[in-house]
Amino acid sequence: MVDPSDYAADGGGGQGKGPGLNGPLTPPVKSVWLDAFNDPVAGISAYTPCIHTCNLFGDGENRLVIADEDRKLKIWKGTTKASEHPLLDTPVAITSFISDNAHPRLPALAVAAGSHIYIYRNLRPYYKFVLPPENVNTEEQDIWQKLMEGEVVVGDALAQLTRLQDAGVVLQTRSLQLMNIGDPDAKMGFVEHWQGQPLVATTVITCMDVIKQSLDEPDAVSCLVVGTESGRVLILNAAGTAIVKNIWIGITPAMIAIQGELDVGYRITVAGRDGKLYHIRNGELQQTIIQLEAQPVGLVRLVKHVAVGCMNDVIHAYQPNGHKSWSIYLPTHILAMQRMEVTGQRMTKALVVSLANGEVRVYNDKLLVSIHSVPHTHTHTREVRVYNDKLLVSIHSVPNPITALWFGRYGREDNTLISLTKSGMLDIKMLPRTANLEAGSVGGGPPPEQEIPLAVPKKTRLYVEQTQREREQASDMHRTFQRDLAKLRLATARAYVKVLTDGQGAAAFSTSSNTSLSLSLSVTGLGPRFRLTLALRNEGGRQMLEVPVALRADPGLYTLGRTQFTIPLLVPGLQYSFEVPVTMVDPNAAPGAITVLLLAAGGLPSSAPLLQATIKMPFSEPEDI
Amino acid sequence: MGFFDKLLSLLGLTGRKVNVLVVGLDNSGKTTIIERLKPKPKQAAEVAPTVGFTVDELQKGALTFTVFDMSGAGRYRTLWEQYYREADAVIFVVDSADKLRMVVARDEMEHMLRHPNLRQVPVLYFANKKDIPVAMPPVEIAQALGLDDIKDRPWQIVPSNGLSGEGVDKGIDWLAERLGK
Ligand SMILES: Nc1nc2c(ncn2[C@@H]2O[C@H](COP(=O)(O)OP(=O)(O)OP(=O)(O)O)[C@@H](O)[C@H]2O)c(=O)[nH]1
Ligand SMILES: [Mg+2]
Numbered sequence: 001m002v003d004p005s006d007y008a009a010d011g012g013g014g015q016g017k018g019p020g021l022n023g024p025l026t027p028p029v030k031s032v033w034l035d036a037f038n039d040p041v042a043g044i045s046a047y048t049p050c051i052h053t054c055n056l057f058g059d060g061e062n063r064l065v066i067a068d069e070d071r072k073l074k075i076w077k078g079t080t081k082a083s084e085h086p087l088l089d090t091p092v093a094i095t096s097f098i099s100d101n102a103h104p105r106l107p108a109l110a111v112a113a114g115s116h117i118y119i120y121r122n123l124r125p126y127y128k129f130v131l132p133p134e135n136v137n138t139e140e141q142d143i144w145q146k147l148m149e150g151e152v153v154v155g156d157a158l159a160q161l162t163r164l165q166d167a168g169v170v171l172q173t174r175s176l177q178l179m180n181i182g183d184p185d186a187k188m189g190f191v192e193h194w195q196g197q198p199l200v201a202t203t204v205i206t207c208m209d210v211i212k213q214s215l216d217e218p219d220a221v222s223c224l225v226v227g228t229e230s231g232r233v234l235i236l237n238a239a240g241t242a243i244v245k246n247i248w249i250g251i252t253p254a255m256i257a258i259q260g261e262l263d264v265g266y267r268i269t270v271a272g273r274d275g276k277l278y279h280i281r282n283g284e285l286q287q288t289i290i291q292l293e294a295q296p297v298g299l300v301r302l303v304k305h306v307a308v309g310c311m312n313d314v315i316h317a318y319q320p321n322g323h324k325s326w327s328i329y330l331p332t333h334i335l336a337m338q339r340m341e342v343t344g345q346r347m348t349k350a351l352v353v354s355l356a357n358g359e360v361r362v363y364n365d366k367l368l369v370s371i372h373s374v375p376h377t378h379t380h381t382r383e384v385r386v387y388n389d390k391l392l393v394s395i396h397s398v399p400n401p402i403t404a405l406w407f408g409r410y411g412r413e414d415n416t417l418i419s420l421t422k423s424g425m426l427d428i429k430m431l432p433r434t435a436n437l438e439a440g441s442v443g444g445g446p447p448p449e450q451e452i453p454l455a456v457p458k459k460t461r462l463y464v465e466q467t468q469r470e471r472e473q474a475s476d477m478h479r480t481f482q483r484d485l486a487k488l489r490l491a492t493a494r495a496y497v498k499v500l501t502d503g504q505g506a507a508a509f510s511t512s513s514n515t516s517l518s519l520s521l522s523v524t525g526l527g528p529r530f531r532l533t534l535a536l537r538n539e540g541g542r543q544m545l546e547v548p549v550a551l552r553a554d555p556g557l558y559t560l561g562r563t564q565f566t567i568p569l570l571v572p573g574l575q576y577s578f579e580v581p582v583t584m585v586d587p588n589a590a591p592g593a594i595t596v597l598l599l600a601a602g603g604l605p606s607s608a609p610l611l612q613a614t615i616k617m618p619f620s621e622p623e624d625i
Numbered sequence: 626m627g628f629f630d631k632l633l634s635l636l637g638l639t640g641r642k643v644n645v646l647v648v649g650l651d652n653s654g655k656t657t658i659i660e661r662l663k664p665k666p667k668q669a670a671e672v673a674p675t676v677g678f679t680v681d682e683l684q685k686g687a688l689t690f691t692v693f694d695m696s697g698a699g700r701y702r703t704l705w706e707q708y709y710r711e712a713d714a715v716i717f718v719v720d721s722a723d724k725l726r727m728v729v730a731r732d733e734m735e736h737m738l739r740h741p742n743l744r745q746v747p748v749l750y751f752a753n754k755k756d757i758p759v760a761m762p763p764v765e766i767a768q769a770l771g772l773d774d775i776k777d778r779p780w781q782i783v784p785s786n787g788l789s790g791e792g793v794d795k796g797i798d799w800l801a802e803r804l805g806k
Contacts, residue, residue, distance in 0.1 A: 034728045078725045080759075344699050411725045412652055414699060428725065432732045433702055 031372030042426035067091030227253030298337030527620025649718035651697035657787035
């Protein structure tokens, strides 16, 4: 056998050395992939749910099917685009399923768009599944009924609809559209347009996947599973013609991940629009709800876990019971995630993640096993050059981030990774048979030193004596430790009190290593109008720029002429004085105090004040009229 | 077996046995090409994907070829190396129309050539399925597979059509000549 790491060194196609490899990873993780094909101008625009490969014509050669945002179904065979077919609506998701045990197997292609699933066989339209209508609020229905029969005028109907909406009812699109029309004639026309059509609530598909019926085999009969905007998960029959399970979640599913078989036992993990994970087990919504720290951006089923990528650049892996097993912290945003089910001698279920910096990483469980980035579209235009005066100081290429990932069989190759970029590039990579995705392969994993036993010295007499002493005088040692701990706590508390009480006088000075300042406050006037004078001197050897000053007083007691200002410059040795008018709000009240804070000079990261002084205000004379 | 071949064998001039290992990705046409080497009546009309491997004995001039037709399917490719030690020649079949997997073919080939058990035996490349319109020309295939870097053994690339048998004899002649020395 050839050493796999040996392989990765020259077979990585050189692209593994792309940007983003300068992380703290030693040795750098390389790419495990073979570069099969790259078309920088494939002109494809689609995200992960809209890219799929399947044995479209039953000839054993898998085609690439992309439901493009431009409402076209694009079919690729090998390295060329084979055909293009128009779609009636913007696609949401695409997948394929096996609807019967007939031989040879011919998968049905399912394209979800709006409230329909368009099913194709042999790439010919075969059947259209329509989502059933949802329940409509009966009052809203009544209003429309009356409006169309002419029992109420448009104005009254609108008032009633508004009342309903104010009461918290989620109105149907038709009502909302009516409310948004300004022109009265157009309103009439709109009602006329819907004449005779009772108000029904349509919903749309948000995500789609498949579940195996009873066998976990690649060619086994499978059923479609869809999530709807109305907060449901629907499981269809194998023919794709009827709903066999209707599960109410209450929150719109954004993504679903399925494990198991319909007839044997299954789990569906649902990432809701509300940033929570819901679990369905054998058709029942479970109590375990996982609140994520940030909105989910990817959901992938692994062997024992479901991995969820969040907007805060973290991937968490949860067990079915809701326990978190591990987390991966990433350097930048996650753009796409995909399951990587490797077939061959090793059955690995890994995770592919694409990041905003253009990297694509492969994780086997927690372990990073591969990093690569796709080449840039046009090297000369995707470059950023940094100039200092006329001197070119750096060139770096703008990453070409990948927005859609697919892993599966393409052509005749089982382990193919297909990526699409924002710029419309199509990139196809293949996993070599000997690629090592296991622990301790390319980088990562425990270092080899871990296997070398430490040179533990023999038990010396000193060691034996120490151990004996520890055993005999355990309570004494514990007591000593506790006393020292108490002393430490006392010292800490004292230092804390000192910090709190410092700066309570009318004068203050600080002499830290690089700043040395003195500040004294004085008050003139009899009240209720006083004048507060800040006498400030930079005792240090360096000038200070942009020193912010903040004044603090009980706003119920005093009105300050200004509460904050910035001293532009403090030259060493000069006496500065600043005056702030102070008015006592109620001259008869008991006097309070004013605190002056000198903050760290502009740009310094510290938030602790440089200096603080407090002056107690005198009693005020009554306001003379 | 032609009359001349028979005569040679009667005279005891044949019978030198050589082991030929036929490898290449699945569906490249290995079995089809081997069928074309058999005498006409024995050729099978249809070939099915090979499971594991099959062994055939063929007569070619003064040589008796023991042909190991390996399966190219991913899960069987580990079997190839079991036969490297005995191989006196290798036939590597490439599907010229499968541009997508050229990189996989190269990867498998490089593994083979680097394997310690394989001696410096001649390698014959069949750029098969040359009849398909999108087939890559042999020059491009040689480049895609990096054949120019092979310096330590004789090799040759021959375009072929497994269905009609075109090019197959030309390749085998080259091999026989190499092995006859
Ligand atoms: N058009 C064309 N088809 C060919 C040619 N050679 C073989 N085929 C076809 O390619 C398919 C695969 O041929 P096989 O001989 O089974 O391929 P193989 O390399 O033995 O495949 P495995 O045994 O699975 O490794 C068959 O359908 C053949 O008819 C050729 O030169 N041109
Ligand atoms: Mg075969």
